[in-house]
Amino acid sequence: MPEKITFEQGMQELETLVHTLESGQLPLDDSFKAYEKAIAIRDNLNALLDESDKRIRVLTQNGEKTLDVTEEE
Amino acid sequence: MWQPTREPLTVTELNAYTRRLLAGDPLLRGLDVTGEITGYKLHAPSGHHYFTLKDENSRVPCAMYRQHAMTGLDFKPEDGMRVTVRCSASLYERDGKFQLYVNSMHKAGQGDLFIRFEKLKRKLMAEGLFDPARKREIPSMPRTIGIATSISGKGKDDIIRVARQRNPGIGIILSPCAVQGEGAAEEIARAIERLNANGESDVILVGRGGGAMEEMWAFNEEVVARAIAASRIPVISCVGHETDFTIADFVADLRAPTPTGAAVLAVPEVSALKQELNQMLKRVANALEGGQRVRRLQLDRLSASPAMTRPLQHLIEPRRSLLERLSQRLGAAVPAITQTRRHRLDELTASLRAMNPASVLERGYAIVRQDGAIIPRACAVDATKPVFVRFSDGEITAVITENKQGND
Numbered sequence: 001m002p003e004k005i006t007f008e009q010g011m012q013e014l015e016t017l018v019h020t021l022e023s024g025q026l027p028l029d030d031s032f033k034a035y036e037k038a039i040a041i042r043d044n045l046n047a048l049l050d051e052s053d054k055r056i057r058v059l060t061q062n063g064e065k066t067l068d069v070t071e072e073e
Numbered sequence: 074m075w076q077p078t079r080e081p082l083t084v085t086e087l088n089a090y091t092r093r094l095l096a097g098d099p100l101l102r103g104l105d106v107t108g109e110i111t112g113y114k115l116h117a118p119s120g121h122h123y124f125t126l127k128d129e130n131s132r133v134p135c136a137m138y139r140q141h142a143m144t145g146l147d148f149k150p151e152d153g154m155r156v157t158v159r160c161s162a163s164l165y166e167r168d169g170k171f172q173l174y175v176n177s178m179h180k181a182g183q184g185d186l187f188i189r190f191e192k193l194k195r196k197l198m199a200e201g202l203f204d205p206a207r208k209r210e211i212p213s214m215p216r217t218i219g220i221a222t223s224i225s226g227k228g229k230d231d232i233i234r235v236a237r238q239r240n241p242g243i244g245i246i247l248s249p250c251a252v253q254g255e256g257a258a259e260e261i262a263r264a265i266e267r268l269n270a271n272g273e274s275d276v277i278l279v280g281r282g283g284g285a286m287e288e289m290w291a292f293n294e295e296v297v298a299r300a301i302a303a304s305r306i307p308v309i310s311c312v313g314h315e316t317d318f319t320i321a322d323f324v325a326d327l328r329a330p331t332p333t334g335a336a337v338l339a340v341p342e343v344s345a346l347k348q349e350l351n352q353m354l355k356r357v358a359n360a361l362e363g364g365q366r367v368r369r370l371q372l373d374r375l376s377a378s379p380a381m382t383r384p385l386q387h388l389i390e391p392r393r394s395l396l397e398r399l400s401q402r403l404g405a406a407v408p409a410i411t412q413t414r415r416h417r418l419d420e421l422t423a424s425l426r427a428m429n430p431a432s433v434l435e436r437g438y439a440i441v442r443q444d445g446a447i448i449p450r451a452c453a454v455d456a457t458k459p460v461f462v463r464f465s466d467g468e469i470t471a472v473i474t475e476n477k478q479g480n481d
Contacts, residue, residue, distance in 0.1 A: 011349075014357075017357060018360060028364070034361075038353075039354070045346075046347065046350065049240075049343050049346055051242050052242030053216075055245075059271055
């Protein structure tokens with residue numbers, strides 16, 4: 001991941017970009033930059049969403065261990 | 074032969090006597106009794122409640138009349154429920170039945186616990202632990218959730234199942250603890266502390282699956298409240314009791330009614346988020362496209378303007394038409410002026426002509442001069458000198474022969 005941002009930060013930034021673009025106040029050049037930035041943020045956030053940690057870790061008084069999860073229904 | 078020692082009593086007399094005896098006892102007139110409900114019946118026509126209270130060794134029948142139930146009963150009694158009744162004990166004379174006449178009924182232990190609960194609640198509230206301003210924001214997209222609950226409980230399974238359903242990639246850290254019984258409160262507190270020491274969780278879910286209020290009691294203990302308040306990581310409480318709030322619920326940053334509910338609150342659905350994300354991108358693209366369209370329209374409008382399409386005409390036409398207008402006005406103005414002048418000239422010419430002495434002479438008059446001066450009267454003539462008479466066509470010199478003026 002090129003930039004470490006939280007999902008909230010990314011969403012907020014995206015929201016701001018959308019509003020600025022929608023207001024139509026941005027010069028053409030900046031509009032394209034904003035668009036590129038929005039795409040980059042989107043990709044970042046998607047990567048965040050796809051991050052996966054399948055383990056279930058258990059913190060006991062004696063330290064950490066990993067719980068074997070048999071997918072329970 | 075058997076003889077009664079005294080005059081025998083009738084049954085009615087006996088029961089009446091016994092009832093009076095019991096009624097005279099100050100303790101039996103008003104007392105609290107704790108036991109388990111069995112054989113509970115609501116007598117529909119009358120609205121009276123009948124049941125038996127029992128403990129390990131004994132039982133006692135109870136009656137709660139409608140008028141008392143209306144004020145003294147705020148839950149639905151069930152068999153097996155442990156209750157404390159405020160009552161009087163007496164004899165139902167007709168049946169010779171010793172029974173309790175119940176004025177009010179409360180779930181057992183509730184009184185004590187309730188007082189402790191209220192006391193702790195007031196204390197923590199006064200400290201500001203329930204203050205909305207203290208509540209930390211729950212992260213909208215946690216990568217890892219911490220769970221403080223029993224490792225064998227259904228609550229744990231519910232949370233893991235629902236969390237994984239909503240976000241298959243979510244990290245889960247379990248911090249096991251007993252959730253009821255001796256020492257449960259301390260264990261819950263330590264479980265929260267362990268999750269904080271580990272520090273990887275973005276949000277902590279603390280709670281347990283459903284049960285009776287007494288089984289939830291650990292979550293009403295001060296040590297749990299303190300641990301939640303001290304947690305650096307936001308805490309969602311989920312003590313599986315839909316209706317009643319525990320102290321933990323008040324201190325927590327967010328309250329969920331059940332572990333399942335907590336998982337729903339804590340873990341957003343990845344699919345929904347992706348959809349939202351795409352929606353945003355669509356808006357970005359639309360805005361960009363819209364901006365382009367507006368710019369193109371502006372450009373088109375400008376390009377279509379006369380200045381751009383027919384620059385020469387645009388510059389020349391107005392000037393030409395101005396020139397034309399001006400010369401038209403000029404054309405109209407010049408003859409007008411000339412005519413006026415000419416007219417005036419004619420007038421002047423006529424006047425001049427009228428005043429020309431020559432024209433007078435033509436009409437038959439003559440001018441008489443003597444010594445260069447015009448002689449307007451006869452008396453002004455020197456008869457000894459000649460006079461010059463001017464006609465229109467010439468002049469003659471004349472000698473005066475007679476001056477009639479002199480004779481008058």
